[in-house]
Amino acid sequence: MDSTLVHVLAIPLPAQGHVIPMMELAKKLARHGFKVTFVNTDFIHNVVLNASTKNEDDGDEGIRQVSIPDGLEICDTRTNFGRLSEAMQRVMPRKLEEVIEKMNDDGMKIKCVFADNCMTWALGVAKKMGIKGVAFCPAPVTSLALFSTIPKLINDGIINSDDGSIVKQQLVHLSPTMPALSTETFPWVCFTDMNLRKSAFQHFVTSTEDLRYADKIISNSSEVLEPHTFSSFANMLAVGPLLASNTLGNQGGNFWSEDLACLSWLDQQPASSVIYVAFGSSGSPDQIQIQEIALGLELTGKPFLWVVRPGTTGKEATEELAHFKERIGDHGRMVSWAPQEKVLRHPSVACYVSHCGWNSTLEGVSNGVPIICWPYSADQFLNERVICDSWKVGLGLQKDESTGIVRKYEIVNKINHLLGDKNYKLRAMDLKEKLVHCVHEGSSYRNWTNLIEWIENEQVSI
Structure with missing residues (x-):
């Protein structure tokens, strides 16, 4: 890996729906000329590598893939989100710090950390080590806006502070200009298992609180898709859809081999x-x-x-x-x-x-x-x-x-x-x-260009 090039690190939540968009982000950074280290958990790293050996087009495009433990044994089930979340928070911050320290010592200094908005503890690690941090939202930015208003929803008596259960079924306006959201569509409400609902809700709360470590917040969305949210939450920047700039359509990070x-x-x-x-x-x-x-x-x-x-x-x-x-x-x-x-x-x-x-x-x-x-x-x-x-x-x-x-x-x-x-x-x-216009000429293109300049040049701001 050329130590003279800008080196960034990307870390997704260990789930298929989060690994794939983070890999799209990593590929776009690599196409720009950045060197990218992609950090999965040991378990997911092995799953992805096993699938990629069977997918003809699953090239890494110069992306270096490494892994760290998630805190569970290999034989453990990872369907218990609460247990997995607790283990990750306990073990992964220090392991990530060790990975970054080793790369810095080897002359591959990390200039920026990109972390899934459900893995924002990694931005705390970056902040501690004096590295720029970017939170990446792979889901609709409206969901992230919703998470940021949870304290108000609790104070207004709409949801329960313990597990997010709905106290009042109603329509909610996150801002005066945004269309109303039904409490029935809140992401954690779908979980009928109350333990799972509680662990998911608390994870959303903690991860959103840790956004305070982020220098920038970007989203795999577009002002075309969620105009009212982006106009109401100016700190959230649209850089997507990332796949719209992937002209080959090759998708990395799959957990299963594809039937081509x-x-x-x-x-x-x-x-x-x-x-x-x-x-x-x-x-x-x-x-x-x-x-x-x-x-x-x-x-x-x-x-x-x-x-x-x-x-x-x-x-x-x-x-x-x-x-x-x-x-x-x-x-x-x-x-x-x-x-x-x-x-x-x-x-x-x-x-x-x-x-x-x-x-x-x-x-x-x-x-x-x-x-x-x-x-x-x-x-x-x-x-x-x-x-x-x-x-x-x-x-x-x-x-x-x-x-x-x-x-x-x-x-x-x-x-x-x-x-x-x-x-x-x-x-x-x-x-x-x-x-297509948005990612090649419009707002997502401009946001992406400014983000790249900010990473390369300390004095440039978005």
Whole structure:
């Protein structure tokens, strides 16, 4: 690593939806000419490396990947967020400090630390060591604005101070100019497990308090997407969508190997004909729901590409899906993990049935693809409202009131509605064009340019 070049460090939250956008950020920094050290936990580092050996296009683009312990044993489960969060806070700050000290001693002095807004303790380490620190929000900046107003929400008696549970169901204005948010869409409220809700809420509170260590706060969003939030919270800078400046569509940081053969299958399908279905890295519909999805896709009569992650289906559903695959033949394709950015760029894709994670949402709108919204946790319910009500590029699904299942005819009707109304596609394409302009010439481009200058030159300010 050339010691004469600017050297920065990036550290994401150890979760798929956070590692991927941080890697996009790292790649953009590397394309500028910076040297980047990317710090994962030991566990996630091994997962990513194992997947990357099977992904043909998963090059590191000059990014140096290192790891530090997360405080848990390798054999421990990492689904208990509270336990993982406590372990990370206890072990990782000192380990990160050791990594930085070693690189500084080896002549690879770190000039700036980029930390996920859920890992802001790392900015405390940077501040202690006299290094510039930038908080990076990979989610909608509205969620970060919401976290910053938690003390007021508590004082106003809207949420409980212990676990964030809703005391008053109502619409909330984070600022006079922002559209109202429903308390039902608060990211931590989706967790029905009260211990998980409490640990997630307290993590959001602590991480947001630690933003005091940040010299800058940037977001993988755009003033085009969240104009009222950025105008109300001037300290939060839009530099996204980062993927819109990734012309190759190669995505690093995946936890699973990608089925690149599905791209050849897409090449054989008519333009704007394929329904793409994917529920992210952690969402997994139950067995009955999977059967309804299969029947709904079959009833549309349209070709489809459906991502079903390994280990997310029980024995009965697995057998049903095997019969389903026999029936549909080459008319549809099921994969364990897809090169999603390339899929959504493909001209054969007509719409995207999505869980509405922010990464997936950005990938959809940045490629002009209308969205069928199927949120299940965190900020996804907030994203659904924005997709359907603000941008008007998608439709939500209604669950059966007695069972909580989205039935096959609801799936068929909403897909037919979305594809039958050309205005959804027109609005999606218009949004795509605005986002491309934003990252190449507009506000995100200007913010990024100023950020780079600030990192390189102490005297430059944003």
